[in-house]
Amino acid sequence: MCLGVPAEVIAIPESGEPRARVAISGVERTVATDLIAAEELRAGDWVLVHVGFALSRIDAEEAAITLEQIRRLGGTVLDDELAAFGRSAID
Numbered sequence: 001m002c003l004g005v006p007a008e009v010i011a012i013p014e015s016g017e018p019r020a021r022v023a024i025s026g027v028e029r030t031v032a033t034d035l036i037a038a039e040e041l042r043a044g045d046w047v048l049v050h051v052g053f054a055l056s057r058i059d060a061e062e063a064a065i066t067l068e069q070i071r072r073l074g075g076t077v078l079d080d081e082l083a084a085f086g087r088s089a090i091d
Contacts, residue, residue, distance in 0.1 A: 004050040005070065005081050006063035007031070009041050020054060022047065024081075025067075 007022035046063040047054035
C-alpha cells in the first residue's frame with residue numbers, strides 16, 4: 001500500500017536543489033520538493049510525502065491526525081510505509 005504520510009522537515013539542503021530532509025517516526029530521508037517549489041519550506045514544517053515527493057505542506061495538527069488515522073488502520077500498515085520510506089532515495 002502506498003500512502004501519503006506526514007513528515008516533518010528537519011533540514012533544507014543548501015545545494016539549491018528542490019529537496020528537503022524529512023523524518024517520519026524517526027526514519028529520515030531526502031524527498032523531492034519540486035511539486036511545492038513555490039512554497040518556502042523551513043525546518044519544523046510538515047509535508048505530506050508520497051513516493052519520495054512532498055505533495056503539499058500541512059500543519060502540525062493535520063499531520064498528527066493523519067498519522068493517528070494511519071495507525072488505526074492496524075496491522076503493519078505504518079511499519080510497511082516506514083520500511084519503504086527508509087529504503088527509497090532521492091538524490
